Amino acid sequence: MASSSQGPVSTTASTCAAETARGRHTFVVAGYNLHRGLGAGKFIRSATFYVGGHGWSVRCYPDGHTSKESNQDFVCAYLELMAGTGAAEVRAVSDLRLVDQLTGESKVLFHPAAPRAFSGESPVWSARWFIRRTELEASTYLREDRIVIECNVTVIVTKQEAEPQTPCEIIPEEGADVAFKVQEETFRAHRVVLAARSPVFKAELCGPLRERNDGGVIPVEDVHPGAFRALLHFIYTDSLPAMDDLDGDENREIVKHLLVAADRYAMERMKLVCASILSRRLDVESVSTTLALADRYSCGKLKDACIQYIISSNSMDEVVASPGYEELKRACPVATVELWEKASKSRKIVHAEQLERVLDQTD
Template identity: 50%
Template sequence: MTTPTTVSTCTSVTEQGKHVFEIFDYSKHRGMGNAEFIRSGTFSVGGFDWAIRFYPDGFNTLSTNYISVCLELLSKDTRARASCDLSLVDQTTGLPTSVHKTDLRVFNSGDITGFGPLNASFMQRGVFEASAYLRDDHLTIQCIVTVRKGPQVSAPVLLNEIEVPPSNIGEHLWNFLDAGEGVDVRFSVGGDTFAAHKVVLAMRSPVFKAELFGQMREAKEQLVTIEEMQPEVFRALLHFIYTDSLPDMDALDGDVERELIQHLLVAADRYAVDRLKLVCQSILRNNIDVETVSATMALAYQHNCGRLKDICLEFITSSSSVMDSVVATQGYKNLKTTCPSALVDLFEKSRKLHKA
């Protein structure tokens, strides 16, 4: 019998980011005074806020004949282990040339070490102004910041453990369907024909079970016609039934994807595929805005989606300006016709909020 042995690992994690600071009208900034600087916009790397400082007339009295550039840690009351590489960009070629590199060290926001480099003589002004780094009164500073985060220690695992890959039964089932192996029922949907396996549909949907294995006419037919559903919606429904996931929708336009999800929620309700119904509600909830909330609320009322209905009501009544914007949309005008009960609830909720 072998003695169980566990092992954990410690790794060093770094995060790197690049910021480009473009400065126009350089000649107008020159002469602003020694130790006076222009600060870039704030950028974040490694969970810390940083900025670039540019001193046209030098950082201090010892650098009056130089331009000075440094990285500044802006995050308050903190320390960061980091390094930086400051470059000037050749305005002719667009390529950066490293002028100063600060090795990995601690930047402390509470003292002078919060800046890098501590050397103020970045480049002699005469050399800089005669170089390709300055063209048409324009210069570009590039800064690459590398932040070393704390050590990351893994959770203990058994040494020589045999790794088990994640379940891929859905992939196998979909491939089985895609190959047309063992199919025993076909569906006609909007002019398209889809093959499937009765037992899989029955396992996933009580409605399909009743239709295909009960006393209904469909149980005796090899070709079942489905009315009032688009082919792409039925295809997505089949994909979820076989794989427990939605098909890839990355290629779809946002409005097209939202419309497909709306129709898929209707299909999920029709065939009692409860998990798919919840997935669709979650997606619609994450895309609620002034333009879409009325259509989403109508769908929630029509298909008994209680939580989604409440979320829509809360969104519309969140402020008077939001409500005014929603009321002005075409979706709200449609809501008044298709789902008047929603307007009653909306009025009641709004009245309670005003009383509060």
């Protein structure tokens, strides 16, 4: 029997949730008959597209994946996780389709029942018997010597969520020796902890600027109080706070504030985490402003994800018509030119008249 003198039991809880990021890429194989005879096991590859913060491509084997007789009569298609995506393993499920070029409808020819683990050692998953060559060549899937492969990818992201804690539980008041004033809120923290995690805090609190910042409350300008609170949360816990009470737009906006705060205090890991979150939450209305943010704060992977989202989507006109695109043109002209240069070079077919119309609006 437990003694009554024992203290209370500290109880915590956590949740393991699965989120998904979905994307679609259209790969046009032009000059189909020219690719015939490439050889068994040899493939052509689509441009890299991004889903869930990871780069993907579609492989097409015009003469089959292997030299086995059972495979030579088939055109094969594979989904590939591109190298250098920054993750040891990515779980995803995909379907591969052929588009009927008379009706515009797509037919699912490969759809695995369960998610597949992609990694550096096992980066591809296949449709070895995608379609028999004789069937393809007798159908309207092949027209004007080209075929159109459509790939839908769903990336599964496992997310560990700790039970929400109050700021005083995360940042103990005992021993706090520095205070910050952010708008109308005051935050107390520990000088040694901040200096260990941020080179900017180290310079301000332990370097040449220490005398100026000793003995009083340090004012912080141009940072949202919620973002500063989350910055301290990340410094002490190496994770962002739960934001389940926010809707999608509010969540995205606070993450943008967090990225700006992370850049200001040279918190590179926090900056990468914020960029990864934003890359999974792109949509037509937000992608232009997110691209401008990525360009302004040198977030290369987020910038690439935004550009690939615009190139890969079927909503280019809607993106150009959004208010955020006007701001992108004004504030980031170099990024805007880079966007359309990559669009014109992409293997994804962009109708010439559409691209010309977009470029006219960019000038």
